[in-house]
Amino acid sequence: MQKEGVKELVIHEVGLRDGLQIEARTVPTDQKVSWAEGMIAAGVDIIQLGSFVHPEKVPQMADTDRLFAHFLGTGRKREGVMFSGLVLNEKGLERGFHCGVQMFCMGVSASETHSRKNTGMTTAEAADRIIAMASEVLRAGRRLQVCVQSAFGCGYEGAVPEDRVVGLAERFLAAGIRNLSLADTAGHADPEQVERLFAKLHALGNGFDCACHMHNTYGMGLANCCAAIRAGVRYFESSVAGLGGCPFTKVAGGNICTEDLVHYLQRTGRRRDIDLGRLIETARSLSAFFGREMPGMVYKSGPIPMQSSNS
């Protein structure tokens, strides 16, 4: 029985990875620990501590192993939360095993251009490699989520044929992967597309979970999450305060904001167990650290007062 399997919708916080990796100001490990503790106390289900990438390539991720050692060192576990890590290649996978990563995340881009720019490989080659890595994770009995990146459109190529996305999902399912994520890397998704594409995934069979990773680049992020819920998606990746995007351009393409998503889920009765106040505190701490207003709305407005709940 999966620990979080009892929850209908699972919140997977990825701000410490997808949010921070584009920030120029290096965040000290202690600060990351403090933010993670805030989100653990709030009751977030899964926290992605970082990615196993070469520290020279993404200095912000240089302390990923240390973060795992902090939270999971000497075989400790934390009740009620799981720690995930993103792996990009075999070396990262090895580091992840060594760190005791509880849930491995990895992905392949459905866009040939994006795939080549990110990995130097075609989509088909990248899929071969990721399936081989995923199989190692499955053999080791670890939790696994495999993602189709640029599933709803690509910043380089534009539209991405849905058949390419479905084709990758089929390969992943045939390899025994049971948690498939679709990432809207460029923020191009619209709600109708989200419902349509996840319906195609669900039509491939039973016995697997779907996840989504949405960005709010064009303001459609939360609407896309609502569509994903209607389509039966169970795992939602989001970033506290809506961290992400690029602070040096005016393109505010951050991840879907965790506390805004949780506020919506609380309001509609789907997740009342997460402490929104603790998430808001964490978002405010992030905003103070970076010295700028973040994209999230609820950390600014505060939640709708309790007397106005529809319950």
Added chain:
Amino acid sequence: MQKEGVKELVIHEVGLRDGLQIEARTVPTDQKVSWAEGMIAAGVDIIQLGSFVHPEKVPQMADTDRLFAHFLGTGRKREGVMFSGLVLNEKGLERGFHCGVQMFCMGVSASETHSRKNTGMTTAEAADRIIAMASEVLRAGRRLQVCVQSAFGCGYEGAVPEDRVVGLAERFLAAGIRNLSLADTAGHADPEQVERLFAKLHALGNGFDCACHMHNTYGMGLANCCAAIRAGVRYFESSVAGLGGCPFTKVAGGNICTEDLVHYLQRTGRRRDIDLGRLIETARSLSAFFGREMPGMVYKSGPIPMQSSNS
């Protein structure tokens, strides 16, 4: 035949009224004209030029009559666009008739506290008064939209019973009003509530249109518009750049952003006739005028490049 009746979804720009009325910096009439011209050139269907309120109460609205004179003076009309004005009382109605307002907007709050604070009247008393004013507009053969304010929750009272909203709608329909708007004044609405409440309105009969006026205070604004579309709502009120909210607190409770909404409608094939580039120019001009970043996303990111359209 209503001019905009041929369009499935109608965009009603309210930034010059609901957006500007809370801004401390007075906007010169010429500047308002320039922004309105940008939105007319873009192809927005209805533009609300202002409200007929006492100039000492809301100085930002002191030039409403002058704006109407500019666009509609000496019986002129502008092809392809309609100008609406908000009226709060009989004096405002008289001014509106004098100005040649093409579409009158007025409303009653479903929240007793909100109604008393805004008008000094109970909801029932305010409804009597508004129905009397609406009847004058109908007798004069002018276009009319009557709104239930605080329809999805109230900043003072919290939850607003849906029966109160439906009861007001029934009274309006009985009075011959054929365009009913529900306003999420406090931004409390969630998509499920939006679908449910508009379904109750549509269950009251046929032969009338529904409108919605959403705020993005808690990040649910666009998701609520998507829900309203599913519920058969045809008229959408929005503000260019997401103008609104309060720039002096951290509560960013602006209206739904016009160009973000139009971008979504374009992306999903619902309105391809509006010039998004012109809307973005107008939003950037607003941002420059007020010297701050506005809540809208698409004016910052630019639209998704054409090659990535799903068409």
